[in-house]
Amino acid sequence: xxxxxxxxxxxxxxxxxxxxxxxxxxxxxxxxxxxxxxxxxxxxxxxxxxxxxxxxxxxxxxxxxxxxxxxxxxxxxxxxxxxxxxxxxxxxxxxxxxxxxxxxxxxxxxxxxxxxxxxxxxxxxxxxxxxxxxxxxxxxxxxxxxxxxxxxxxxxxxxxxxxxxxxxxxxxxxxxxxxxxxxxxxxxxxxxxxxxxxxxxxxxxxxxxxxxxxxxxx
Amino acid sequence: xxxxxxxxxxxxxxxxxxxxxxxxxxxxxxxxxxxxxxxxxxxxxxxxxxxxxxxxxxxxxxxxxxxxxxxxxxxxxxxxxxxxxxxxxxxxxxxxxxxxxxxxxxxxxxxxxxxxxxxxxxxxxxxxxxxxxxxxxxxxxxxxxxxxxxxxxxxxxxxxxxxxxxxxxxxxxxxxxxxxxxxxxxxxxxxxxxxxxxxxxxxxxxxxxxxxxxxxxx
Ligand SMILES: Cc1cc2nc3c(=O)[nH]c(=O)nc-3n(C[C@H](O)[C@H](O)[C@H](O)COP(=O)(O)O)c2cc1C
Ligand SMILES: Cc1cc2nc3c(=O)[nH]c(=O)nc-3n(C[C@H](O)[C@H](O)[C@H](O)COP(=O)(O)O)c2cc1C
Numbered sequence: 400x401x402x403x404x405x406x407x408x409x410x411x412x413x414x415x416x417x418x419x420x421x422x423x424x425x426x427x428x429x430x431x432x433x434x435x436x437x438x439x440x441x442x443x444x445x446x447x448x449x450x451x452x453x454x455x456x457x458x459x460x461x462x463x464x465x466x467x468x469x470x471x472x473x474x475x476x477x478x479x480x481x482x483x484x485x486x487x488x489x490x491x492x493x494x495x496x497x498x499x500x501x502x503x504x505x506x507x508x509x510x511x512x513x514x515x516x517x518x519x520x521x522x523x524x525x526x527x528x529x530x531x532x533x534x535x536x537x538x539x540x541x542x543x544x545x546x547x548x549x550x551x552x553x554x555x556x557x558x559x560x561x562x563x564x565x566x567x568x569x570x571x572x573x574x575x576x577x578x579x580x581x582x583x584x585x586x587x588x589x590x591x592x593x594x595x596x597x598x599x600x601x602x603x604x605x606x607x608x609x610x611x612x613x614x615x616x617x
Numbered sequence: 618x619x620x621x622x623x624x625x626x627x628x629x630x631x632x633x634x635x636x637x638x639x640x641x642x643x644x645x646x647x648x649x650x651x652x653x654x655x656x657x658x659x660x661x662x663x664x665x666x667x668x669x670x671x672x673x674x675x676x677x678x679x680x681x682x683x684x685x686x687x688x689x690x691x692x693x694x695x696x697x698x699x700x701x702x703x704x705x706x707x708x709x710x711x712x713x714x715x716x717x718x719x720x721x722x723x724x725x726x727x728x729x730x731x732x733x734x735x736x737x738x739x740x741x742x743x744x745x746x747x748x749x750x751x752x753x754x755x756x757x758x759x760x761x762x763x764x765x766x767x768x769x770x771x772x773x774x775x776x777x778x779x780x781x782x783x784x785x786x787x788x789x790x791x792x793x794x795x796x797x798x799x800x801x802x803x804x805x806x807x808x809x810x811x812x813x814x815x816x817x818x819x820x821x822x823x824x825x826x827x828x829x830x831x832x833x834x835x
């Protein structure tokens with residue numbers, strides 16, 4: 400059944416003001432690779448994940464699983480898996496060009512934040528679902544849907560003053576899936592270390608493209 | 618060069634309050650297929666696209682182009698292309714199962730909103746970039762990056778009281794790319810009709826999964 404839907408409406412001046420505020424908020428977000436070990440309230444994490452779960456998804460399949468890791472030993476095991484694979488990625492798999500493209504970000508395979516951050520959020524996409532009768536349920540556009548949901552998660556984290564860095568650890572999916580005992584239909588999409596920024600955190604001095612470079616108006 | 622980064626910090630109670638507010642805001646978002654023809658200020662559209670452009674992207678490639686169409690003739694041409702392909706999708710390409718999965722959403726191939734909505738935003742992913750020397754520039758994880766950016770766009774639209782429905786028009790990409798004169802490195806990822814909700818808008822009576830179904834805590 401369908402039900403009426405009447406979202407909040409704002410006057411034009413208020414819309415404009417809200418659109419500026421929201422842009423200004425999001426424009427202050429940066430990917431941070433230096434995270435403080437200070438604890439973060441668990442209820443805040445629950446709420447940012449609830450926010451991520453409001454994302455649209457193809458045919459309303461909600462094909463996401465958010466694994467939140469705070470347990471130090473598990474975080475350390477994740478670090479060992481990621482660093483081992485990332486060292487091979489940087490030295491062999493990625494090729495000179497990719498490594499060069501990353502130079503200005505000063506990233507490498509040592510990921511201290513995987514031990515230090517109070518939470519690691521590992522986001523799995525459910526490539527398909529399982530119906531009550533055991534058959535596979537198609538998850539249309541699952542990667543796009545889960546990525547949209549991660550966009551909401553990043554906004555929600557930034558909105559409460561937490562930082563993260565979006566990472567897609569190449570070739571670590573199967574080992575991390577096994578470590579976290581996720582079922583075969585789930586594939587690792589992203590890994591986000593989450594916490595407050597370290598007091599001395601720095602970020603690459605990047606600029607964002609101006610509006611004219613990203614928007615075409617017809 | 619790297620520069621210091623000190624994001625805003627909030628006290629625990631304020632973080633919790635902000636996290637609740639943001640979840641409550643996003644939880645009111647729904648995909649709306651009945652859009653009002655009322656005009657929407659252009660500057661609001663500029664700001665929501667600026668917000669989308671703050672998304673992270675693999676190696677900071679910013680691989681997105683947002684084509685905003687307000688011109689009625691172009692909107693109508695888009696409608697003709699989409700409806701023609703969608704009729705074939707529903708009748709032949711999607712198969713009985715997919716069509717059945719969509720039944721409760723009551724969607725079909727007639728898309729009046731493509732004429733009616735004051736804006737259509739077509740989001741293209743740049744599958745690769747072009748360097749000044751004419752060579753191809755790799756865009757790592759471009760689809761994931763652009764989808765994250767769409768997540769921010771959806772949040773920004775909802776935050777100003779506008780509605781949309783996320784659509785991925787199957788098989789329409791090449792024709793829409795040609796109509797909008799986008800270069801060969803750009804592929805259509807999503808099409809969002811944008812405006813106020815129609816006064817009598819309805820939505821399918823869907824529920825979202827509870828936290829325990831989407832989050833695992835370790
Ligand atoms: C990647 C993606 C593709 C979608 N494609 C369509 C579409 O082609 N047509 C449509 O009417 N809705 C489409 N939707 C919207 C979903 O049906 C909708 O998000 C879902 O039913 C949940 O409803 P909600 O967005 O109101 O929470 C799509 C959503 C996503 C994320
Ligand atoms: C899909 C995706 C994958 C990324 N992978 C990594 C990664 O593996 N390691 C890393 O340090 N940063 C990674 N990043 C972060 C980008 O380098 C960063 O978003 C970009 O440099 C822009 O900086 P900003 O997020 O501060 O605006 C990734 C970002 C995206 C969207």
